[in-house]
Amino acid sequence: xxxxxxxxxxxxxxxxxxxxxxxxxxxxxxxxxxxxxxxxxxxxxxxxxxxxxxxxxxxxxxxxxxxxxxxxxxxxxxxxxxxxxxxxxxxxxxxxxxxxxxxxxxxxxxxxxxxxxxxxxxxxxxxxxxxxxxxxxxxxxxxxxxxxxxxxxxxxxxxxxxxxxxxxxxxxxxxxxxxxxxxxxxxxxxxxxxxxxxxxxxxxxxxxxxxxxxxxxxxxxxxxxxxxxxxxxxxxxx
Numbered sequence: 087x088x089x090x091x092x093x094x095x096x097x098x099x100x101x102x103x104x105x106x107x108x109x110x111x112x113x114x115x116x117x118x119x120x121x122x123x124x125x126x127x128x129x130x131x132x133x134x135x136x137x138x139x140x141x142x143x144x145x146x147x148x149x150x151x152x153x154x155x156x157x158x159x160x161x162x163x164x165x166x167x168x169x170x171x172x173x174x175x176x177x178x179x180x181x182x183x184x185x186x187x188x189x190x191x192x193x194x195x196x197x198x199x200x201x202x203x204x205x206x207x208x209x210x211x212x213x214x215x216x217x218x219x220x221x222x223x224x225x226x227x228x229x230x231x232x233x234x235x236x237x238x239x240x241x242x243x244x245x246x247x248x249x250x251x252x253x254x255x256x257x258x259x260x261x262x263x264x265x266x267x268x269x270x271x272x273x274x275x276x277x278x279x280x281x282x283x284x285x286x287x288x289x290x291x292x293x294x295x296x297x298x299x300x301x302x303x304x305x306x307x308x309x310x311x312x313x314x315x316x317x318x319x320x321x322x323x324x
Contacts, residue, residue: 127139127140127198127213128213129200129211129212129213129229129231130148130150130231131210131211131231131232131233131234131235132150133150133151133234133235133236134147134148134149134150134231134236134237134238135147135148135150136148136213136229136231136238138198138213138215138229140196140197140198140215141196142159142192143161143162143190143191143192143193143194143196143215143217144159144160144161144191144192144262145157145160145161145215145229146158146159146160147160147238154268155264155267155268156265156266156311156313157260157262157264157265157313158262158264158267159262159264160260160261160262160264161190161191161192161261161262162190162191162215162217162225162227162242162258162259162261163188163189163190163191163256163257163258163261164188164189164223164225164244164254164256164257164258165186165187165188165189165255165256165257166186166187166189166223166246166252166253166254166255167185167186167187167252167253167255168185168250168252168253169250169251169252169253170253186255187252189217189219189222189223189225190261191215191217191225191227193219194217194218194219194225195217195218195219196215196216196217196218197216197218198213198214198215198216199213199214199216200212200213200214201214203228203230205230205239207230207232207235207239208232208233208235209232210230210231210232210233210235210239211230211231212228212229212230212231213228213229214226214227214228214229215227215228215229219247220247221247221248222247222248223244223245223246223247223248224244224245224247225242225243225244225245226242226243226244227240227241227242227259228240228241228242240259240260242257242259244257260315265302265313266302266304266311266313269304269306269309269311270304270306271304273304273305273306274302274303274304274305275303275304275305276301276302276303301313301314302314302315
């Protein structure tokens with residue numbers, strides 16, 4: 087049930103890590119936080135760069151060494167539904183059934199904030215995308231880059247602006263069909279971990295995806311590429 091603010095997600099219940107092999111960088115450059123990173127909507131640690139378009143409500147993640155996007159035109163999508171008390175749910179029914187409402191950053195009024203952020207992963211520079219949907223809701227997604235690290239730490243929170251509680255149904259911080267867009271997707275392999283389950287299956291298409299964890303691999307012998315996503319627990323993160 088979401089009455090006003092869903093705090094725990096922002097401090098990492100759904101923190102995601104995106105990691106991919108990048109070309110080697112010098113330790114001297116990787117350890118610095120360049121002054122130009124303070125530009126609103128842009129973030130870089132010399133290895134990975136985030137480029138955010140607040141007008142479109144989308145962002146790109148760039149492999150700096152290749153000057154190539156490995157995630158492109160991604161938006162944030164939140165789905166909520168009216169809250170139902172369990173006593174009102176009939177046998178064989180689900181409290182998650184019923185109409186839902188979808189909020190997209192691409193259809194919001196967006197702005198950004200920049201800050202330093204410290205977690206169990208270290209201290210890095212962060213940019214938060216703040217998407218406002220009139221008086222209805224506000225969604226904040228924070229992207230953090232750490233010096234010398236080749237991953238993006240993403241945490242989020244949402245605020246219900248209405249008087250009635252809602253049920254949080256689904257949250258996607260990277261909603262896009264352009265993952266490793268420059269690669270040949272005929273070589274695509276996906277390891278679906280069944281959200282951490284013991285039965286792992288290998289797929290050669292994008293129709294089935296794990297809810298929280300995924301390995302996205304381009305099996306090109308000359309230029310193999312991969313994107314790994316995984317959820318962190320509150321205890322791991324803090």
